[in-house]
Amino acid sequence: MKRRDFFTSSALLGASIPLGVTPLVSSCSSNGNKSKNKESYTPEQLGMPSFAEQAPDGKPLKAGLIGCGSRGTGAAVQFLNAGNDLSIVALADVFEDRQQKCREILLKEKNNKVEDSMCFLGFDAYKKVLDLDVDLVLIATPTHFHPDQFKAAVAAGKHIFMEKPAGVDPVGIRTVLVAARQAVDMGLTVVTGNQRRNQLDYWQAFMQVKNGAIGNVLSATAHWNQGAWWNKLKRPEWSDMEYNIRNWFNIKWLSGDHLLDQGVHNIDVATWFTGWLPEKAVGYGGRARRMTGDIFDFFSVDYRYANNKRMMATARQIDGCDTNVSESIMGTEAVFYTGRKKMWIENFEGEILWQYDYETNPVVGGHQQEHVHLVESIRLNQKVNQAEDIALSTLVSIMGREAAYTGREITWDEIMASDLRYGPTEYALGPLPDYEEGVAPIPGRDPKAPL
Amino acid sequence: MPITSLFLGAGLVIGVNKGVQATSTSAYCQSCHVHTGADEAWLKSPHFSNESGVRVGCAECHLPPHGSFRHFRTKVQTGLHDLYAYHFKDPESFDWESKQQLEYAVTIVFNESCEKCHQNLFPLGLTEEGGKAHLYYEANAKELELHCINCHLDAGHELPNYKHQKMTGIPVSDESPKEVYLEPTTVTRFENFTEHIPKTSVSFNMKAIEGGTFQMGSTDNEPLRDPDEGPVRTVKVSPFFMGEVEVTWNEYWTFYSQTMSEGRLDPETVYANNASNVDAISGPTPPFGNPDQGWGSGNRPAITMSHYAARTYCQWLSRVTGKTYRLPTEAEWEYACRAGTQTPYYFEGDPKRFSSEGLRNRLFGVDTVNISSHTVYRINSGLKTHEPSNTRPNLFGLRNMSGNVFEYCSDLYATDAYAQTESNITDPKGPGSGSEHVIRGGSYISEAADLRSASRAFTETEAWLKTDCQQPKSIWWYSDMKGIGFRVVCEPAI
Numbered sequence: 001m002k003r004r005d006f007f008t009s010s011a012l013l014g015a016s017i018p019l020g021v022t023p024l025v026s027s028c029s030s031n032g033n034k035s036k037n038k039e040s041y042t043p044e045q046l047g048m049p050s051f052a053e054q055a056p057d058g059k060p061l062k063a064g065l066i067g068c069g070s071r072g073t074g075a076a077v078q079f080l081n082a083g084n085d086l087s088i089v090a091l092a093d094v095f096e097d098r099q100q101k102c103r104e105i106l107l108k109e110k111n112n113k114v115e116d117s118m119c120f121l122g123f124d125a126y127k128k129v130l131d132l133d134v135d136l137v138l139i140a141t142p143t144h145f146h147p148d149q150f151k152a153a154v155a156a157g158k159h160i161f162m163e164k165p166a167g168v169d170p171v172g173i174r175t176v177l178v179a180a181r182q183a184v185d186m187g188l189t190v191v192t193g194n195q196r197r198n199q200l201d202y203w204q205a206f207m208q209v210k211n212g213a214i215g216n217v218l219s220a221t222a223h224w225n226q227g228a229w230w231n232k233l234k235r236p237e238w239s240d241m242e243y244n245i246r247n248w249f250n251i252k253w254l255s256g257d258h259l260l261d262q263g264v265h266n267i268d269v270a271t272w273f274t275g276w277l278p279e280k281a282v283g284y285g286g287r288a289r290r291m292t293g294d295i296f297d298f299f300s301v302d303y304r305y306a307n308n309k310r311m312m313a314t315a316r317q318i319d320g321c322d323t324n325v326s327e328s329i330m331g332t333e334a335v336f337y338t339g340r341k342k343m344w345i346e347n348f349e350g351e352i353l354w355q356y357d358y359e360t361n362p363v364v365g366g367h368q369q370e371h372v373h374l375v376e377s378i379r380l381n382q383k384v385n386q387a388e389d390i391a392l393s394t395l396v397s398i399m400g401r402e403a404a405y406t407g408r409e410i411t412w413d414e415i416m417a418s419d420l421r422y423g424p425t426e427y428a429l430g431p432l433p434d435y436e437e438g439v440a441p442i443p444g445r446d447p448k449a450p451l
Numbered sequence: 452m453p454i455t456s457l458f459l460g461a462g463l464v465i466g467v468n469k470g471v472q473a474t475s476t477s478a479y480c481q482s483c484h485v486h487t488g489a490d491e492a493w494l495k496s497p498h499f500s501n502e503s504g505v506r507v508g509c510a511e512c513h514l515p516p517h518g519s520f521r522h523f524r525t526k527v528q529t530g531l532h533d534l535y536a537y538h539f540k541d542p543e544s545f546d547w548e549s550k551q552q553l554e555y556a557v558t559i560v561f562n563e564s565c566e567k568c569h570q571n572l573f574p575l576g577l578t579e580e581g582g583k584a585h586l587y588y589e590a591n592a593k594e595l596e597l598h599c600i601n602c603h604l605d606a607g608h609e610l611p612n613y614k615h616q617k618m619t620g621i622p623v624s625d626e627s628p629k630e631v632y633l634e635p636t637t638v639t640r641f642e643n644f645t646e647h648i649p650k651t652s653v654s655f656n657m658k659a660i661e662g663g664t665f666q667m668g669s670t671d672n673e674p675l676r677d678p679d680e681g682p683v684r685t686v687k688v689s690p691f692f693m694g695e696v697e698v699t700w701n702e703y704w705t706f707y708s709q710t711m712s713e714g715r716l717d718p719e720t721v722y723a724n725n726a727s728n729v730d731a732i733s734g735p736t737p738p739f740g741n742p743d744q745g746w747g748s749g750n751r752p753a754i755t756m757s758h759y760a761a762r763t764y765c766q767w768l769s770r771v772t773g774k775t776y777r778l779p780t781e782a783e784w785e786y787a788c789r790a791g792t793q794t795p796y797y798f799e800g801d802p803k804r805f806s807s808e809g810l811r812n813r814l815f816g817v818d819t820v821n822i823s824s825h826t827v828y829r830i831n832s833g834l835k836t837h838e839p840s841n842t843r844p845n846l847f848g849l850r851n852m853s854g855n856v857f858e859y860c861s862d863l864y865a866t867d868a869y870a871q872t873e874s875n876i877t878d879p880k881g882p883g884s885g886s887e888h889v890i891r892g893g894s895y896i897s898e899a900a901d902l903r904s905a906s907r908a909f910t911e912t913e914a915w916l917k918t919d920c921q922q923p924k925s926i927w928w929y930s931d932m933k934g935i936g937f938r939v940v941c942e943p944a945i
Contacts, residue, residue: 155575174579175582177586178577182571414922417583417587
């Protein structure tokens, strides 16, 4: 019997040929770097997005924006830039001034008009947007609100763009993890705002690392060290809640601290490239010069993984200190480095083995590209779902933050099952008796405290 | 020619397949299986009727997934077994209730079959606790050998007293009006007494155990012994009082009602608070599910509490009675269990004849006559605990020293604990270090060998908490150990 006939006959009998994807060369071959001219994984096998300049045309898509601050407004403009027949039809926010400002920008810059009747105010405004006939929602509220809003958006069957991080505490992360499964089950697209996963330079580097350019991966670093970030002073006419939300970045229960809000970008790259989740973490940090709020302004976390693998993560927001926003992945053969508009692989003899050519292949910022991929996934029914990835990377950050806050080694099992939850359970513009301005966590025990 | 044989082969496959299908319908199963109780419980279960409209039949849970080789092999095996049982066994002799217990159920319910249908463990509407538990299951199922029915035992057959939720309120087993004791019992002489828990109607009997000297452990020639029972030492024990029976649910729920802590304090805070012995005692948090397993409470032994919970119970009991209650040392426990005997059991009999292991006993039957009246164990328990009143006491008047539930001792466990001391010793308290505690006496599920007076066992904290998805795991309740309880001793006032 000829081979092709055999397939036909056995198909008749109901036998099936497994269709699983097999890499052409095993990724654990020890001489991986020697075969770097022959790529063992193709971009399709690794799930690389299209990096198209524009999303394909298709069904008009109507979006609701949940969270109309600067990031939300930016995300809305980038969504509208992503392709044709895209519109923002509804806005939800807590503050009228921010909502009106956003509305003006959308009208002025993108000629996108949002009707009065489609501007919803209040803590439950997002529910009103979800009740509308919109195809998708963009969630760009302070991080604390992401889990509940994401869960509700999935239950409403909407496609979703959600800003990073996924949540501020383990309770929130579990909410996102569970809803992420439901979103997969329902075939929804979820794109998240950890924009490095939607940048061509990172994807080319990821291909290199996956195909053995640095050998077997041993360790990683992740840094977001910058100057002081924005903050807002409390005004007399603001209630505690209004102050907290307007200054949300500097408030623990809303942002989860800067190891999450900024550090998660770099921690997510390390998690993505290595494919590892830590077993435990020891962390250090404090509040040296931050002007408002109740969070730290520097962190250092030592993560331990199975089989003696390791990651060092740092984050700092203090003026006058050195800055460093980068990642590195160290392998047995070479090290992958990122920096400001630089990305390269260097071996232990100092030879550059690979570098990304920014002149020939200019990179569209991930903030814009992620919306192209979002619209493309919805229109081509690709069912991209990044929710679980960002939830896990955020939990890695949370684990490091709690290690620094407490001075205790925190295990993955512990943080995964922890009932830790930050913030009030009911939301209203009014007093917040549990919030203490300027009081950040202090690790350990007071030496004068009774034993 | 090849085409014809293909068709013949296909025909055979289809024919066998039809036969396999026909003998896997629920109606076919029920035509022989004469367990009307199980059938009725199935009709009341979510697998019979639910919102999705899917009805799950016998073979879908009680065989591995259809299409696997294991399915076929198990079907043949169970089919032959059922055929034999149908023709040669008396249906009246089947103890259907014991087959509902987890220990048996895991052998006839196939987790792959659960997962075959329940591919999405995170359906819409799943509660926060459910999400947490299922994430824990996903991360640990393989390593800890978790089974869906560890937590969903009533999925296929209704279990009226089974609960899949945090317990609320305080169980009351008997609401008939009774005398309320105002004061604890005053003990002036070293003799048996009945303790009264003040402001309640709860009482229990304490036996005065005269001190003495005995040979602790077992010698090499004792049948079915383990090496950790030696070397035999000559141990002198001072007088003490000991509970006639294992602490009952009536007693334990009283403790719970007076000390229960609703808030989730971290363990270190609880330990520190209770160690100070100044403030009110922080007692157990509400358990998940029904700790009495739906078997009933009242005078049945309280079970599933942790060693720390048992110690805290003693602390509380001491405070409300003004006496010194504590867990027995291992030496006190064995001295009290032997009650003057130096034989394998405190009743007559040979471990080899009582044991269900071993070819001879399997072929010719096990001797159960004497052992059955003295203990509650694998053969006679129906896989659950029993009230102590039907079990005969030992010569000190203590019931269920052997069987029913394992009992905590205050000693830490070490395999070589007896070799660590002199061979003549007074009131030993066990090794100075270790991570697990001694448990004694065997349980309702134990083999006769483990019911011997010298037999030793130990707590297994990690395994006994394997389905507890909290972090930190409960310090009060074991999620995965049912046959554990304790008995109190009281120190005579000087």
